Amino acid sequence: MLKANKKFFIVTCIITILPILVGLLLWNQLPERVATHFGTDGTPNGYSSKLVAVIGIYLFCLAIHVFCALVTSVDPKGKNISPKVYRLILCICPLVSIYAGVTVYGNALDYKGVNSTVWINALMAVILIVVGNYLPKCRQNYTIGIKLPWTLADEENWDYTHRMAGKWWILGGVLTFLAGFQSWVDPVYVSLTIIIIVALIPAVASYLHFRKHSL
Incomplete structure (x- = not known):
């Protein structure tokens, strides 16, 4: 799997560490202590050295990226993972890395247009x-998808669960995006609640489906 997507993997690795280059270019403009952690209201509540903010964060993202690529590629049922799904997995860490760079550098340089709460919800x-x-x-495998004992044991249950989960996750994504633009309730807490709900509903439905067809 990794060998067949070698070029795509290399490109995503470069994108993942791209914020390092940006940080080096901005090095003299950045404070010695850079905000790298933010509260749910977007207020900085944790600081790191400039070295960690410019290099450490993105090397960590790269390490996670490589780990995910390797683990997925050695899945015993790897043949069931389509190239599109595998490439989707390879896009997650680069996306997180770019988000972190925009948020950290934007805050450090006091760019008013950077709202970490809206960004994280988006x-x-x-x-x-x-x-x-x-x-x-997503076909049955051991690394990507909703991996429960009954979904892994029964391909029909796996398909049923993932068809349902797809609809709920898309709805959850739309609601999460909209939550970032309201001020009545903390957007991050609303989003986490949505994520928990859309993750639990398919899991519970999957178990009930398993019980119904195992009796």
């Missing part, structure tokens, strides 16, 4: 919608 929304679109197309 990021989660994009991931939910894109993954939700691909879940129904």
Whole structure:
């Protein structure tokens, strides 16, 4: 799997560490202590050295990216993972890395247009919608998808669960995006609640489906 997507993997690795180049170009403009953690209201509440903010964060993202690529490629049922789904997995860490760069550098340089709460909601929304679109197309495997004992044991249950999950995740993505623009309730908490709900509903339905067909 990895060998067949070698060029795509290399490109996503470059994108993942692209914020390092940007940070080096901005090095003299960045403070010695850079905000790298933010509260749910977007207020900085954690700081790191300039070295960690410019290099450490993105090397960590790269390490996770490589790990995910390798683990997925050695899945015993890897033949069931379509190239599109595999490439989708390879896009997640680069997306997170770019998000982190925009948020961290934008805050450090006091760009007023950067709102970490809106950005994180938009990021989660994009991931939910894109993954939700691909879940129904995801065939049974051990690394990608809703891996429960009954979904792994029964291909029909797997397909049923992922068809349902796809619809819920897309809906959850839309609601998560909209939540970022309201101020009545903390958007991040609303989004986390949505994510938990859209993850639990297919899992519970999958178990009930298993119980119904195992009796």
